Amino acid sequence: MSADAIDVVAAIIVREGRFLAARRSASMTEPGFWEFPGGKVEAEETLGQALVRELEEELSIAIDAFSLWKVKEKKVKAGAIRLFFHLVTEFSGAPTPREGQELAWITCEEARGYSFLPADEEILSELSACLQTL
Template sequence: MTRLSGCLDVVAAVIWRDGRFLAVRRPPGKAMAGMWEFPGGKVEAGETPRAALARELREELGIFPSRLVFWKETSHAYPELRVRLLFFHVWDFPGEPAALEGQELAWLTPDQARAYPFLDADVDIVGELAGIAGPPSFVSGD
């Protein structure tokens, strides 16, 4: 994984349960409030992407991923910010995700997600997930 110059590194989780993934809606008061996204957040200085994802999921949702696999890297340029997104598939975690930061949660099939207003940086990922109609075989253990 190469780092882009002048770019914010962000980790994101595609958290699977019964053929659906977890989407979160950005709460009022946050940038791009009302838009849907994959849970995750910024990679802090000195943090590995895996450690950042575990921290973010604990802070946002109160879960601790026990099985996750790096999936892909993408980048997106917003008018005010460039982000490099590192997506992980997560399919095993104890507990139940909770909206600890005031966000709305929804378990969506990949096809249902197409009808939700996702952040621009996530739109292509939503489309790609709809094309596979469920977690990849390496995620489900097949």
């Protein structure tokens, strides 16, 4: 993996066989694409701290149980990003879009009809098998 990659956390928030997808608002880069909620890890922040912070900032939820599921590095226009996908199986609060994004609880099968960011799209087939074990 590239040492100069930007670290990003992504949450696969699971509830009753579905996961939460967020559609990027018009004010964001790559507007209109669907993604897993999350964001950049700040300096001196652990992955867990970043995940907790991002989900509070974006969705007003507190996460109670999560685990690292998959790490993926992706080349992008600005260089490279290292994505840390976490399964979030317990949370408190109702997800509320605080950044103008649209939210949807969908199944992996339904996700095929959504336009996900490329890095997120690439893990959807693996996610289907993972969710069946939860």
